[in-house]
Amino acid sequence: MDSVTPQPDHAVAALPMRGEFTGFSRFRCTLVLTECELTVQKLGTWGRKSGTVTVLDLQDCIGCRAYGAEDGQDTSAGLAVYFYPERRHCARLSCSAARRREELRFRVAVSPEPRVNLEEAQRWSRAIRHSSYLRTGGVCADMTSPRRFLVLINPQSGKGQALDLFNNHVKHMLQEANITYTLQVTERQNHARELVREADLSQWDSVVIMSGDGLLFEVVNGLMEREDWEKAIQTPLGVLPGGSGNALAASIHYYSGSKPVSGKELLVSCGFMLCKGLVSHLDLTSVCLASNQRLFSFLSLAWGFVADVDIESEKYRHMGAARFTMGTLVRLASLRVYKGKLAYLPAEESQAPSSSASSEVSFTDGSKSCLVHSSNSNCQDHCLHNSCNSNNAHNPNWADESPATSKGPADTLLVPLDQPVPTHWSVVKEEDFVLVMAVYQSHLAEDLIAAPASRLEDGTIHLMYVKAGISRQALLRLFLAMEKGTHLSKNCPFVVYVKVRALRLEPYAPKGIITVDGEVVEYGPVQAQVHGRLARIITG
Numbered sequence: 001m002d003s004v005t006p007q008p009d010h011a012v013a014a015l016p017m018r019g020e021f022t023g024f025s026r027f028r029c030t031l032v033l034t035e036c037e038l039t040v041q042k043l044g045t046w047g048r049k050s051g052t053v054t055v056l057d058l059q060d061c062i063g064c065r066a067y068g069a070e071d072g073q074d075t076s077a078g079l080a081v082y083f084y085p086e087r088r089h090c091a092r093l094s095c096s097a098a099r100r101r102e103e104l105r106f107r108v109a110v111s112p113e114p115r116v117n118l119e120e121a122q123r124w125s126r127a128i129r130h131s132s133y134l135r136t137g138g139v140c141a142d143m144t145s146p147r148r149f150l151v152l153i154n155p156q157s158g159k160g161q162a163l164d165l166f167n168n169h170v171k172h173m174l175q176e177a178n179i180t181y182t183l184q185v186t187e188r189q190n191h192a193r194e195l196v197r198e199a200d201l202s203q204w205d206s207v208v209i210m211s212g213d214g215l216l217f218e219v220v221n222g223l224m225e226r227e228d229w230e231k232a233i234q235t236p237l238g239v240l241p242g243g244s245g246n247a248l249a250a251s252i253h254y255y256s257g258s259k260p261v262s263g264k265e266l267l268v269s270c271g272f273m274l275c276k277g278l279v280s281h282l283d284l285t286s287v288c289l290a291s292n293q294r295l296f297s298f299l300s301l302a303w304g305f306v307a308d309v310d311i312e313s314e315k316y317r318h319m320g321a322a323r324f325t326m327g328t329l330v331r332l333a334s335l336r337v338y339k340g341k342l343a344y345l346p347a348e349e350s351q352a353p354s355s356s357a358s359s360e361v362s363f364t365d366g367s368k369s370c371l372v373h374s375s376n377s378n379c380q381d382h383c384l385h386n387s388c389n390s391n392n393a394h395n396p397n398w399a400d401e402s403p404a405t406s407k408g409p410a411d412t413l414l415v416p417l418d419q420p421v422p423t424h425w426s427v428v429k430e431e432d433f434v435l436v437m438a439v440y441q442s443h444l445a446e447d448l449i450a451a452p453a454s455r456l457e458d459g460t461i462h463l464m465y466v467k468a469g470i471s472r473q474a475l476l477r478l479f480l481a482m483e484k485g486t487h488l489s490k491n492c493p494f495v496v497y498v499k500v501r502a503l504r505l506e507p508y509a510p511k512g513i514i515t516v517d518g519e520v521v522e523y524g525p526v527q528a529q530v531h532g533r534l535a536r537i538i539t540g
């Protein structure tokens with residue numbers, strides 16, 4: 001070693017650092033630590049370089065630990081460093097890249113004194129953690145001090161294996177990253193929502209959801225129902241895919257620029273991002289229902305084909321993510337037309353919808369009373385009546401919950417549902433649809449890239465609708481293209497895509513399915529407005 005002088009506990013050594021160690025398969029090596037990399041140079045006999053050099057990017061490092069010898073005779077100390085680099089692997093005809101765990105262990109024996117060796121190992125451990133943190137470019141994360149998470153697991157999500165998946169694939173990563181956590185397995189629907197509504201959030205640095213998108217929907221709404229919602233919703237959220245759709249987890253992986261992965265590889269990728277702890281903003285959309293209820297949504301609002309498939313495919317839950325493919329095929333066989341009225345506020349005043357639909361959009365000549373600029377224009381502040389008589393065949397998960405939240409930012413773009421939309425909104429002329437979906441993330445499921453241009457905090461609702469008249473084959477082709485996110489470049493005349501800030505949907509039929517973030521909500525007129533950067537989320 002170059003230096004054996006013990007450092008005070010809080011000090012981080014100047015870089016570059018260089019030292020000689022013994023690897024655990026007894027080879028001698030030199031370690032060089034810079035701001036970006038840890039280089040391992042194997043040494044041959046008499047300390048000569050053997051030529052084998054391994055360079056590890058600290059961006060891939062989630063943690064490091066120093067430990068004393070377990071054997072009483074041994075005076076050396078140990079240093080363990082945990083990396084999760086992306087490794088290419090090829091199977092049959094396709095190649096992909098996924099994060100794989102690599103643990104490096106070194107023995108520190110610079111002195112006959114165990115204490116000195118341990119202090120030296122700790123000095124390296126501190127420096128590696130600190131450099132990894134800086135390399136990640138973190139402003140909110142700090143890998144140098146322990147973090148505390150609340151981890152919520154829905155044991156019923158996906159194929160019912162979320163707890164096992166957490167124990168087998170995530171638990172050790174959190175330990176390696178020096179993260180302690182309180183584990184709460186949910187016992188019933190709305191358990192997580194009630195818990196975060198009441199909890200002392202100051203105990204945790206992050207609330208992590210290991211489930212599908214439904215549990216996160218509960219958590220977001222629980223936080224927004226608190227008296228201190230403004231502060232509570234700033235709690236960094238973490239997502240670990242344990243459900244069947246896992247749309248937000250897949251979106252976050254996609255935004256990181258990594259190659260597409262699914263299943264356990266997506267879980268490890270999300271676990272890695274959680275350990276790195278970079279925090280980004282997340283847009284939320286407020287969704288106002290006819291019964292005066294207001295919900296907060298991070299993912300989607302769907303009606304027609306997509307909503308039906310999502311809910312009807314519940315019976316194929318045992319198939320995992322394949323349940324959506326099965327549901328799509330079944331619904332395609334009995335393709336339906338959904339009648340209703342759709343209006344929206346374009347994201348940019350001049351924006352025309354893509355595809356051939358521009359000629360089919362008109363502007364309302366609505367009444368002067370429509371425009372509301374009041375700061376107190378939340379939809380629940382207005383008395384309104386559900387003209388569509390929501391006598392649902394499906395039991396909406398949220399209908400029998402507590403009264404609508406009056407918390408959250410005002411919906412300054414919306415007017416009461418019983419008034420016409422403002423005059424500067426666009427009203428879609430067609431009233432026959434196959435599907436309407438408003439999404440605010442790229443993915444609608446692990447393998448469905450519904451809005452490839454969407455980002456966490458773009459302040460935009462990506463509205464897509466498919467007009468009646470599309471053939472079964474064309475609709476199937478559309479969903480196949482969506483697996484790659486290429487469906488919007490196919491110029492299908494029945495598909496319309498437009499970026500909006502707010503929208504209103506008024507179904508004509510008294511019964512049907514509307515989903516928000518994949519959860520059934522009360523059926524009837526609904527409107528929504530995006531609120532940019534309202535929440536925060538851990539990303540890569």
Ligand SMILES: Nc1ncnc2c1ncn2[C@@H]1O[C@H](COP(=O)(O)OP(=O)(O)OP(=O)(O)O)[C@@H](O)[C@H]1O
Pocket residue numbers: 154155156157158159185186187188189190191211212213214215216218242243244245246247397518519
């Ligand atoms: N312990 C529990 N028992 C039953 N239902 C639960 C429990 N905990 C949460 N839930 C509810 O289960 C529903 C489904 O959960 P979630 O969406 O997380 O999983 P999923 O449906 O498998 O995944 P995805 O939404 O990604 O398809 C949600 O409505 C959630 O509120």
